[in-house]
Amino acid sequence: MGTIRDYRNMVEQPWGKMFYELIYEQLNISEEKRVRILDFGAGFCITANYYAKNHEVVAVEPNEEMYNLRAEDNEYTLITQGVDYLKAVPDNYFDVVLCHNVLEYVENREAVLDQLGRVVKPEGILSIVKHNLLGRVMGSAVLADDPNVALELLNNISEDSMFGNRSVYSNELLIETLSHDMKLSDSYGIRTFFGLSSNNEIKHTNEWYQSMLALEIKTSTMEEFKKIAFFII
Known part of the structure; x- marks a missing residue:
């Protein structure tokens, strides 16, 4: 399964860098x-650090092992809390809110959303990156050569990971959960x-x-x- 440090090393590889470059694109x-940008569940703060070059960024990441390995070339505010921080933020405060590969791991997904x-x-942007079930099935069957895991994913739509149990939810569930008169404007693989x-x-x-x-x-x-696609944004 690997460690947090292994994962940090992976994002420095070409296939890790491409993930972020596609998000920025x-x-x-x-x-x-x-x-004003909020990166909720900022992980290694790679995205927060990137946007901090030109914007005011708040990175929220409670995992100490991850934020100790964070990117910090540019100045941003690091908050080592979670949902409790959100509850203290005024309404309509951020222009852009990022929540990338986070909601799979929380129990109170609807409350966080x-x-x-x-x-x-x-008039702002809420950007959510989520794991895509069919993409994970493809990855298990083709890259990992493990059709048994692919079948388990199709049957259970959840799996263990270094961050705990990962529950892959559908696009439809996400859209149904969105509130505050929000609507899905674009999606990408x-x-x-x-x-x-x-x-x-x-x-x-x-x-x-290239x-x-x-x-x-x-x-x-x-x-x-x-x-x-492995992920949907």
Whole structure:
């Protein structure tokens, strides 16, 4: 299963960097106007650190092992609490709220979503990245060569991880849970192809990286490919 430090090392690899580059491409937050951003469940604060170059960023991460390994090239505010911090934030406070790969691990998903919807401005952006069940099935069956795990995922839609039990929820459930008159405006697939090959040597070449990045961007809005992407934003 690996450790938190193993995971930190992984995000520095080309396939880890591409995940973040795709998020930045898809969110397309302008650098011309300084906005207030909340990164809830910031992990290693890689996304928070990136946006802190041009924006006011608050990174919320209660996991000490993760925030001790955080990126901190740029200045942002680190909050080592969780939902309790959200409850103290005024309504309509943030222009952008990020919640990436977090809701799979919380028991009170609806309550967290309610708080996130409350603190984002009515005209703001709530960005959620979530694991996609069909993408995880593809990864287990193809990359890991483990069809038994793929079958278990299809039957149980939950699995153990280094962060605890991971419950993969549907897009429909997310949309039904959104409140505060929010609506889904866009969705994209992430890691449709680049996580299905075990040939890591080629992934360190610039030719592979740039071509794969272009392919991922091209297919990220195509419904046929979104269905099997490892993540949905």
